[in-house]
Amino acid sequence: MYPAKHVVIIGATSAIAEHCARLWAAGQPVSMTLVGRNASRLQAIAADLKVRTPTSQIDILTVDFASPAAIHDLAENLFAQTAVDLVLIAHGTLPIQQQCQDDLQEAENALYINGISPALFAEAFAGRMQAQGFGQIGLIGSVAGDRGRKSNYTYGAAKGLVTRFAQGLQHRLAGSGVQVSLIKPGPTDTPMTSEFKAKGTKMASVEEVAAGIVNGMRAGRDVIYVPGKWKIIMMVIRHLPAFIFNRMDI
């Protein structure tokens, strides 16, 4: 499957996704379709990738992430033109938990964009990859999806949805030639976490996380914790008994 020939990135303006794109484009020429909601932001990334890898073909597409019909049409049109070897589904947003509690519209938006929307994209690509008999899907979840916490359970619940969805797809697509990777980053220095960064919180660099994702997908791993230490940390957190966990301020 490698080097991937046609890569599609959903939420391509995400910092994590952009650094994955740089790695996929490094070395060999690829064809890449960058999908997002804002053309001028996508354009800046496409121009950058074009300089880094002049022989690659970089296209941009905008789509309404809130519309199942639009997601369907996007996938339909992409596969009608050419096969898709790899899709990374990366969009997401970190809401303020208190606002999700106070305003149900906030909560719905957060649940939709972090949970339902990525699941719909995955569904739209899975069936078509199954039909072509090959492909790879990378779905970005989060360590926050491993256990609900008071500080971000709306976001965490949406990421938990992504986790279950990826598991189900893995079960369904076993032996089909289509591989699904569930990616769970720990706190990473990106625009999403600028607030924490400005307060001086230490986080993994986006370069390190992107390299972990690209290597993990290249190895065909089903679950990719990045950086790797989060696998152990989250195993502990998941197994803490409720009477201890519920007294922790995390």
Add this chain to the structure above:
Amino acid sequence: MKLSSWGQLSHAEHRVMLLDGLAPGQDFLASAKPGIAYGMGRSYGDVCLNPGGTVWQTGRMDRFMHFDPASGRVRCQAGVLLREIQQTMLPHGWMLAVSPGTQIVTVGGAIANDVHGKNHHRYGSFGHHVREFTLLRSSGEQLACQPGDPLFAATIGGLGLTGLILDATLQLKPVYGPWLETETLAYDSLDAFFQLSADSETDWEHTVSWIDCLAGEGRGIFMRGNPAPAGVVGTMPARRSRRMPLTPPVSLVNGLSLRPFNWLYYHLKRARAGHQVEHYLPFNYPLDNLLEWNRMYGPRGFYQYQSVVPPQHGLAATRAMLEAIAASGQGSFLAVLKTFGGMQSVGMLSFARPGVTLALDFPAGGERLQKLFARLDAIVREAGGAIYCGKDARMPQDLFVSGYPRLAEFLKFRDPGISSALSRRLMGS
């Protein structure tokens, strides 16, 4: 958050704003002012700091915008690192014409300090290779500035005070590859250094020297290099980098360690004197593989004192400075001595100018160090020289005024929404 620069002399609270590279400038316009742009904080002093106020970090403005492999012109956002340009363009046969002694700096920072490299006598400073940049003023005005525009000359070397540089177009220099033919020579007097410099100017693109300022008489190592012609290849340097693991409680650079270190460095280098084919990374950026080496100076940090004096006073002033340092017994790991060529800098406040530049590091210290600085200042002042703002955290205001004769002209182009610790210290606002 607490923010510092390379010298680690202060760790004051700042309101840090990470500028968005995908919608350049909008957040800058909306933010609280005054503030100052912050690239990689590789300046040694307070030129990029604004204690208690806003800094605009440009690290996310890191996209290339256009590259023409035929002409070697690259346009990129101001937060792109010089390292990224070198790595990306080298395979196409192009590299930066001018680069400072570290490549972990941003294009915006390189412009704002109009940085120089080892090839000043051939290529001038960074500003000579800037073809255009986009400047965003806090008024919202966005300008495309080109050589010849007064705002161009104010912004090159303008210490970040004329507006936020959004992007720049640079003219690169054609190369065959990453290799340099270098020669290392030992010298044992200042006269010999000046002779070597003069002899090397016509035939060598890069010249720099390291001088042992504790030895008094001017013992040192002279390094020169030329881009290697096609087909000449050396051995690839190890790619491993190390990190200074912790900040020691006191500076590791002190009177006890310096003498043996300087002696050792001199004799090691002298033993390896001669011709070599070297990769540009170790030749240009010898310290970039030792990440955070600035921590070895301990929690109090360190000063770099970099001066330039006009050619006619080069020998006498350098000798006087070295004697003052040797007499004080406070020395420097890295005393770098180099001659600048005759090219006039582009910027109104550019540091590089014809003459001799000496750069020394000193662990932060008390009164004795201040006395030594005062002595060095006096020598620079008398010779009609200047101190490099990009390295400074302490120069007296009168020396700034005398060292930068185009200051009054520059002040007209300042952006009222921008102010730094350095601008308040030296320009009053």
